[in-house]
Amino acid sequence: MPSLIRFIVVLGVLAGIVAGTLYTLAVYFEPEPKEISTPLRNLKLEKK
Secondary structure (H helix, E strand, C coil): CHHHHHHHHHHHHHHHHHHHHHHHHHHHCCCCCCCCCCCCCCCCCCCC
8 A cells, every 4th residue: 555655646746747847838938929921822812
C-alpha cells in the first residue's frame, strides 16, 4: 500500500508541475498579434 501512495503522490507532483508550467506559459508569454494575408487560389471574382 505505501508504494501505491508514493506512486499517486509522484503523479500528483508531476501533474502540478505540468499545470504550473502551462499556466505560466499562458499568462506571461502571450503572442503578439500579426496580420496574415494569404492569396486564395482558383478564386474568380465577379465584376459588377
